[in-house]
Amino acid sequence: MGMTCFYLTLTQEKLDDLKQHPGKVRHVIFAKNGSSDDAELFDLEQAWHGIQYLLNGATFGGDEPLGWAVFGDQEISHDLGKGPARCLTAQQVAAVSAALQELPASTLAQRFDAAKMEKAQVYPEGMWITDGAQALHYLLEHYSHLQHFYANAAADGKAVICFIS
Template identity: 90%
Template sequence: MGMSCFYLTLTQEKLDELKQHPGQVRQFIFAKNGSNDEAELFDLEKAWHGIQYLLNGATFGGDEPLGWAVFGDQEVSDDLGKGPARCLTAPQVAAVSAALQEMPASALAQRFDAAKMEKAQVYPEGMWITDGVQALNYLLEHYSHLQNFYANAAAHGKAVICFIS
């Protein structure tokens, strides 16, 4: 099964409300998870850690705004089982979207080094060397979807909550 990274759009007003009541985040995520017509749910699948590494050269963090693209910024909940949910405000979403549009997939492809990714323990471990070009293509395909997700969220002035499940 494994771990996937999910992204859920919401209004800035709803994010502000959830920040005031972090105990309600779990219920919001799992109750609204794809069932709210106004919310968009996006699943980066198992590509999240590889994309994080290619964008930032690190397994976590990085310079803003690209450092926010995969894991978000501020924690907005308690541990959901695989860590807390994190969020991006609407202005942060716009900044991430712009930065992702300026980062072509070809630049990520040039950063792909299977041996370094294995050594850094980039999840899911084991596939970078064994799958090689197929693993890179998997990351680039999902990167394109991530760019589109953020572009759509930014175009609609949405905030984002991200979480691993």
């Protein structure tokens, strides 16, 4: 099993509390499965790094708000094993959602270059060239799910925590 990227919605008030108490982040993230609140947990699977690259032309970062779409913005926790969790405020979630809705999957498809992705060491390495069109389909399918996730979170006025596990 490889590294996957997860997203958890929460209220802006809960995010503000976690910013004041970063030690609680691990509990909130890993207690989600038994949680009774209205938080949504979304798994981008192993498409996260490929989508990041197609959105921003880089393996990390990028211009706001698309640069926030995969990894979030501000670090909110200590290292969780594969890096710290990062967060987006409800306002940032709305900006990311709007930017993703304006960017069609066909544009990402035009940016897909397996050789460049391999050279940039986009995770999971080796997949881009060997799987080609199938790898692109995988990314575009997950991009659609990411658009939907952010649209729902923005509509509900939610903040988001992003983390890799």
